[in-house]
Amino acid sequence: MQKMNNKNQIFIDKLRSSGLRPTKQRVEISTFLFKRKKTFHFTVEELKNSMNLKRSKKISTATFYNTVHALKSAGYLKEFSLENNTSYYDTNISSHHHFFDNGKVIDIKSDKITFKKLPEAPKGKKIKNVEVVIRLENNN
Template identity: 60%
Template sequence: MKKIDILKKLRSSKLRPTKQRVEIAKFLFEREKTFHFTVESLNKLLIKKSTSKIALATIYNTVHAFKTAGHLSEVEVRGNKTYFDTNVSNHHHFYDSENSELIDIDANEIVIQKIPKAPNGKKIKNVEVFINLKN
């Protein structure tokens, strides 16, 4: 992803392209593969990569702004930290609790044959499958 696309992505999300946001966006989206991270891990990586220090609160704000804008998805796994995923398409996950690692599973790699109806007046928003791993 080129810089111009980063700026477009920010602007289209009504995020003013500030220095910090551009830096975070480049770090998150200028990569080939899906990237899974927690705010904590992202902060550590940004401290190493980036010249200027970015406040933790800014990382929280920006990551949540990207999530609201649909550029990141949130993945809940066992444990107390919140994971984010640069893959925002409908997909599933392996979760390896040995090393707290998430691995994407393409939506078409899992086929569900039978599914119950949503209860009383509710509708199904989406279906998430977690395949928990062991050694």
């Protein structure tokens, strides 16, 4: 592969350290996803559209799916589902909470919600994580 701008080196290393060959497509997708100040939420279709819009040579749909799955398996993305039955991905992988406002999703930092009481895990199980969804409606 042609040598890339050094500023992508961090993503190349990130991919390689997860056993993912840093192909052109994977590096570009990773850069697009992770090189930003704020974390964000997206569907694969949204990601594909916004990245391919500015490209002459398009990245294929299958590659977007493959790469997003690979990044999720490697622990760089978190998946969640809304009632419209499409997968959303979150670049914020730390345990946190969400406002759901008619299909719009807003992060809530973990420390904004604390519990007074939580149930025990059933026998033989343990708690992996606890996530809260606060559904919003308009104030009228």
